[in-house]
Amino acid sequence: MPAAIAPLRGALAADDDQQAVAKAVNGLRDAMLAGDGATLRAMTMDQLTYGHSNSRLEDKAAFVGSLDGKNAFKALDLSDHAIQVVGDIAVARHTFDSVNNLPDGKTNTAHIKVLQVWKKVDGAWKLLARQASPLPAA
Template sequence: MTRIVQTRRAALATVGAALVATAFAAPAVAADDAAAVAAAVEALRVAMVAGDGKALAALVFDQLVYVHSDGHLDTKESFLKSLDGTNSFKSLALSDQIVDVVGDNALVRHTFDSVNNLPEGKTSTAHIRVLQVWKLDKGAWKLLARQSTPLKV
């Protein structure tokens, strides 16, 4: 009987130690994941401003659902077509960003402020709130969905 008690105690001690180690390791992993997602968001912003279709294609899923603040929807194909090789943005800034990683998914919320280039040298502005859904795919974070809504100036 003593041997069983000692074995159970040893097993419980091992499980307890593993739980404690996991509790301390999990925030570090989550912080690393959040930083990787934030880096992917920044890479997307840079590629959008540059009109870099190759970089944009690598950062989004084929099933992309990209909803603009006016309600129109882009697929991956139309998203790339609207930005690849264009100079759509004079500037694009993201602020108030929050990244929440949930397993192999991430929710990113931020404010999106841009100056958009229009024909004939004109510009327009956007001041919107954005929700993005990112998913880990073969070690890389890719955009799966995006929804935005206008903010009052």
């Protein structure tokens, strides 16, 4: 193979992985919005550590359990995406804006910055870690 083609193939593979991670990020968002526990379990690693903007940490069981079969979100939008892939690890950052359904029938909102760490396992990107931090109100 000519030397000039090898970097091009590496760049194309990185682009493919970035697109796959972007798809995984959006798939996780959709599963969270739908309260789809089966998809959340499938998309996350057993070692998941899920950090909220108030510093509360959840493991996989707590994260999935908090959303499984529940209508936790009225709306959930992600913006300002940035994804970096390094081998079988990807770092995804975005702004997370949500309208959250509360048990008393009221709602509240979140406007936070999120960092996610994804790992490629058997060809699929799975969430390993997530940490959120607060942003000023819009």
